[in-house]
Amino acid sequence: MAHGGEHVLKVGNEGREVFWNAPYEGILFFFTAIALVIFAYGIYRRWQMWKAIGLPENRTDNAGERFKALIMNGLFQVKTFREAYPGIFHGLIFFGFLVLIFGAAIDATQFHIGLPFFHGGFYLWFSLIMEIFGLAVLIGIVMAIMRRYIFKPDFLGYKGVPDNRPDDAIVLVGIGAIIVTGFIIEALRLHVNINVDGFTWGDWSFVGYALSKTLAGVSYDTTRILHKITWWVHSFITLGLIAYLPFSRLLHIFTTPANYYMKNLEPTGTLKPIADFENAESFGAGQLEDFTWKQIFDSEACTRCGRCQDGCPAYISGKPLSPKKVIQDIKTYWLERAPSVLAAGKKTKEGEEAAIPEPDKAMVGEVIDLHELWACTNCMYCMEHCPALIEHVPKIVQMRQYKVLMEADFSPELQLTYRNMENNSNPWGIGAHMRGDWAKDLGIKTLAEDPDVEYLFYVGCSGSFDDRGKKVSVAFAKILKEAGVSFGILGEEEGCCGDSAMRGGNEYLYQTLAQMNIETMNGYGVKKVVCTCPHGYNALKKDYRHFGGNFEVFHHTEILADLIAKGKIKLTKPVEGLFTYHDSCFLGRYNDIYNQPRQVLGAVPGMRMVEMKSNRAKSFCCGAGGARMWMEEDIGERINDMRTDQAIDVKADTIAVGCPFCLTMMSDGIKDREKEENMKAFDIAEIVWQSMAVEKETDAGTPPE
Amino acid sequence: MNIVVCVKQVPDTEALIKVKADGSGIDEGGIKWVMNPYDEFGVEEALKLKEKNGGDVTIVSVGPARALETIRTALAMGAEKGIHINDPALEGADAYTTASALAAAIKEIPHDIVFCGMRAIDDDAGQVGSILAELLGIPQVTVVTKLEVADGKATAVKAIEGAQLVIETSLPCVITAAKGLNEPRYASLPGIMKAKKKPVDVKDAAALGISVAAKAKIVKMMPPPERAPGKIVGGEEAAEKAAQLVKLLREEAKVI
Ligand code: SF4
Ligand code: SF4
Numbered sequence: 001m002a003h004g005g006e007h008v009l010k011v012g013n014e015g016r017e018v019f020w021n022a023p024y025e026g027i028l029f030f031f032t033a034i035a036l037v038i039f040a041y042g043i044y045r046r047w048q049m050w051k052a053i054g055l056p057e058n059r060t061d062n063a064g065e066r067f068k069a070l071i072m073n074g075l076f077q078v079k080t081f082r083e084a085y086p087g088i089f090h091g092l093i094f095f096g097f098l099v100l101i102f103g104a105a106i107d108a109t110q111f112h113i114g115l116p117f118f119h120g121g122f123y124l125w126f127s128l129i130m131e132i133f134g135l136a137v138l139i140g141i142v143m144a145i146m147r148r149y150i151f152k153p154d155f156l157g158y159k160g161v162p163d164n165r166p167d168d169a170i171v172l173v174g175i176g177a178i179i180v181t182g183f184i185i186e187a188l189r190l191h192v193n194i195n196v197d198g199f200t201w202g203d204w205s206f207v208g209y210a211l212s213k214t215l216a217g218v219s220y221d222t223t224r225i226l227h228k229i230t231w232w233v234h235s236f237i238t239l240g241l242i243a244y245l246p247f248s249r250l251l252h253i254f255t256t257p258a259n260y261y262m263k264n265l266e267p268t269g270t271l272k273p274i275a276d277f278e279n280a281e282s283f284g285a286g287q288l289e290d291f292t293w294k295q296i297f298d299s300e301a302c303t304r305c306g307r308c309q310d311g312c313p314a315y316i317s318g319k320p321l322s323p324k325k326v327i328q329d330i331k332t333y334w335l336e337r338a339p340s341v342l343a344a345g346k347k348t349k350e351g352e353e354a355a356i357p358e359p360d361k362a363m364v365g366e367v368i369d370l371h372e373l374w375a376c377t378n379c380m381y382c383m384e385h386c387p388a389l390i391e392h393v394p395k396i397v398q399m400r401q402y403k404v405l406m407e408a409d410f411s412p413e414l415q416l417t418y419r420n421m422e423n424n425s426n427p428w429g430i431g432a433h434m435r436g437d438w439a440k441d442l443g444i445k446t447l448a449e450d451p452d453v454e455y456l457f458y459v460g461c462s463g464s465f466d467d468r469g470k471k472v473s474v475a476f477a478k479i480l481k482e483a484g485v486s487f488g489i490l491g492e493e494e495g496c497c498g499d500s501a502m503r504g505g506n507e508y509l510y511q512t513l514a515q516m517n518i519e520t521m522n523g524y525g526v527k528k529v530v531c532t533c534p535h536g537y538n539a540l541k542k543d544y545r546h547f548g549g550n551f552e553v554f555h556h557t558e559i560l561a562d563l564i565a566k567g568k569i570k571l572t573k574p575v576e577g578l579f580t581y582h583d584s585c586f587l588g589r590y591n592d593i594y595n596q597p598r599q600v601l602g603a604v605p606g607m608r609m610v611e612m613k614s615n616r617a618k619s620f621c622c623g624a625g626g627a628r629m630w631m632e633e634d635i636g637e638r639i640n641d642m643r644t645d646q647a648i649d650v651k652a653d654t655i656a657v658g659c660p661f662c663l664t665m666m667s668d669g670i671k672d673r674e675k676e677e678n679m680k681a682f683d684i685a686e687i688v689w690q691s692m693a694v695e696k697e698t699d700a701g702t703p704p705e
Numbered sequence: 706m707n708i709v710v711c712v713k714q715v716p717d718t719e720a721l722i723k724v725k726a727d728g729s730g731i732d733e734g735g736i737k738w739v740m741n742p743y744d745e746f747g748v749e750e751a752l753k754l755k756e757k758n759g760g761d762v763t764i765v766s767v768g769p770a771r772a773l774e775t776i777r778t779a780l781a782m783g784a785e786k787g788i789h790i791n792d793p794a795l796e797g798a799d800a801y802t803t804a805s806a807l808a809a810a811i812k813e814i815p816h817d818i819v820f821c822g823m824r825a826i827d828d829d830a831g832q833v834g835s836i837l838a839e840l841l842g843i844p845q846v847t848v849v850t851k852l853e854v855a856d857g858k859a860t861a862v863k864a865i866e867g868a869q870l871v872i873e874t875s876l877p878c879v880i881t882a883a884k885g886l887n888e889p890r891y892a893s894l895p896g897i898m899k900a901k902k903k904p905v906d907v908k909d910a911a912a913l914g915i916s917v918a919a920k921a922k923i924v925k926m927m928p929p930p931e932r933a934p935g936k937i938v939g940g941e942e943a944a945e946k947a948a949q950l951v952k953l954l955r956e957e958a959k960v961i
Contacts, residue, residue: 408890408893423737434721508894
């Protein structure tokens with residue numbers, strides 16, 4: 001096939017020649033080979049590094065489900081589209097490139113093998129599609145550049161300081177340049193065609209055509225030279241980016257989909273229990289080596305998109321914690337450490353003596369600051385919204401485990417809490433014998449008195465000991481009685497669920513507590529459990545199964561919604577006011593319970609509802625999860641106050657909650673904001689009881705006025 | 706530096722205390738037993754001194770089988786070994802007998818400092834530390850809130866009404882620990898696991914060669930009288946409530 005020459009007509013709707021005017025195929029292949037070698041080396045090197053550090057973990061079982069995650073998030077970009085602006089520009093670039101690469105493949109096939117249909121109408125349509133998607137990529141890139149360099153949202157940086165690296169610019173400009181030079185090449189090609197008789201196909205390549213009009217008056221020869229130059233520039237940038245890919249943020253093209261495939265298939269928020277306390281030598285993660293390879297690989301999938309940070313209550317309230325920073329700090333540390341570990345491993349393989357170098361700093365304390373570590377409320381916002389399916393929370397908990405179990409170095413308030421839980425099985429340290437006192441005059445039987453009931457009402461510590469929480473227990477128990485539900489409590493035999501111990505890193509205490517509860521419950525043959533506290537609910541439902549506790553666990557809002565739907569309870573008495581529902585993290589993001597509480601509230605006559613700015617999956621934590629309930633909050637603003645402000649902003653007069661921790665936090669927030677006169681916080685059970693027109697001797701729940 | 710800490714196992718402060726029907730003691734059913742908090746300050750101080758100066762920390766406790774748990778708690782915090790004086794004859798022993806048991810055990814081992822809690826929160830007697838010092842024939846400083854040990858001397862700070870005493874004493878000595886001396890540490894998990902394997906010598910009165918004849922005995926234990934429930938003064942207006950209150954104070958409480 002002759003290249004170049006004067007046969008311009010061949011580049012029209014007859015199809016085009018790939019190497020029109022650029023007859024140095026050999027040179028191009030040479031550079032392509034170099035680029036591919038660099039690319040391959042980069043990937044190989046990275047692969048070695050991925051394997052260098054970390055404990056084993058199986059993330060390739062259950063291929064079907066994994067493949068589904070890959071397709072949904074990789075091909076259909078489901079998580080990425082959750083945020084409009086970045087979703088759109090990423091979609092434009094992603095789908096644009098997908099089509100362009102496909103197109104390039106057709107182009108190449110046509111060149112080498114020849115495609116019989118690659119001319120005429122097909123070619124015109126092909127041109128149009130390539131044109132559209134090329135433009136899409138360009139728009140995407142412009143949007144991305146504008147966001148990063150003009151809008152500068154805080155989530156792309158940290159605490160107001162942008163985190164724009166040369167790599168970001170290289171990639172954005174590089175991709176943009178590929179597209180722009182592509183269009184210029186096209187324009188130049190069209191320019192020589194414009195004067196050809198019967199030229200009608202310009203509009204099929206509308207961008208290039210528009211561009212070609214600016215070339216009016218440029219001579220044929222000049223056009224050829226320009227074309228040649230641009231063509232090579234285009235090719236070199238493309239090859240350059242391919243070679244650069246493994247060393248750049250573009251690596252996420254591979255690592256992020258890999259992370260989709262290797263996603264955690266366990267229920268949201270479950271933490272892998274420590275298996276053997278007696279024989280393990282270390283607990284939790286004090287060093288990179290204590291993480292699994294997958295936990296380290298996570299940081300390779302992170303694109304610094306900042307979505308996790310953008311909704312992190314700790315970050316927003318001014319704590320040093322940013323989930324993005326945690327992941328990136330782990331990555332930076334890994335990048336420092338992996339090469340030397342790798343080198344040592346290689347030497348040992350070659351028969352030389354080479355000890356793996358000791359870490360030169362403490363991961364927990366130096367790489368990850370302790371204030372960051374302890375600021376996390378385990379609210380799950382980061383994991384829920386991370387488009388790369390990165391798992392921040394387990395890493396944080398494991399690092400806490402190291403501090404608590406190995407070093408016993410943690411805040412005195414939390415030490416006291418744990419002692420209280422050890423001695424009296426509740427965080428306040430109130431005498432364990434008083435656990436069932438709230439139910440004394442209500443005629444509620446314990447399972448010891450009558451084990452033959454449908455539900456165990458697991459009351460939890462707040463519901464048993466906290467004055468406010470007790471009112472919720474009373475209200476809920478009265479509703480159950482009224483509805484004729486068969487239930488009992490454990491009374492004195494109940495113990496703390498251990499959630500705060502687990503999330504605060506005291507896995508040993510947690511397991512001790514869990515095992516005691518499980519033993520008691522299994523002893524009574526408990527099958528169904530209902531909890532008013534989402535922390536107990538989540539622990540009993542998802543974590544107790546690791547220790548032989550297999551129960552069907554319900555949250556009281558689920559039961560209430562069901563009782564209302566079935567007509568077992570009638571809400572007749574109007575409860576006036578503007579209500580807003582605060583999604584508890586352990587109900588919403590952890591357990592997908594968003595609708596039931598709203599359904600229950602919706603069934604209350606007279607009630608008007610309004611949503612806060614952050615709701616449902618984007619709900620803003622109350623600040624009490626992850627054992628934060630028991631710790632001082634002395635950095636930045638108080639999370640509960642910030643949440644209360646959201647309720648104040650929508651002029652709600654009642655904050656409805658489904659969690660005793662949230663109830664405390666919201667009540668405190670209302671106090672802090674001096675709104676006690678016109679604002680209140682209630683558990684949904686209290687509101688329901690209030691709305692049930694039952695003859696009430698003494699009122700159980702403090703009724704909304 | 707060899708340090709000895711005497712610890713006592715006591716009911717948790719929050720435990721529900723029921724006096725036995727015959728008044729001979731408390732009903733131990735359902736009670737959560739813990740280390741006497743003042744003794745914990747002693748353990749912590751001993752561990753700190755050990756970490757600074759080297760040496761061993763030995764825990765000594767008089768009590769029934771369950772007291773071993775408390776010894777293990779101290780071992781988990783970091784002490785090296787334990788001596789468990791377990792003899793049914795010592796059950797409910799008075800301060801003097803307890804102190805002589807402790808003294809007999811401590812005499813046999815090297816001791817530069819002996820720590821006791823200033824008192825045990827169960828019987829609140831506050832005598833054992835002092836009697837122990839006498840029996841060992843060494844100086845004592847009681848109710849100590851700050852301690853420094855250097856050059857064979859201990860300098861202890863003791864808070865008294867409106868002032869602080871700084872007391873210097875030679876070693877060996879007995880120090881009784883008060884709140885404020887330190888913040889007892891939380892045992893690490895490896896510490897807890899190791900504690901299970903640390904040596905604990907069990908001794909009885911015969912082995913120690915002590916007399917178990919009590920010098921004082923509890924005649925009778927009685928629960929405090931039940932508190933009458935409080936009363937909320939009713940009435941709509943403040944004036945009405947006040948009138949009610951006056952009436953109640955005069956007629957029922959008879960205080961005005
Ligand atoms: S779980 Fe919540 S508080 Fe913790 S890092 Fe993630 S977003 Fe922040
Ligand atoms: S961890 Fe996930 S959400 Fe956070 S910056 Fe990285 S990719 Fe984005």
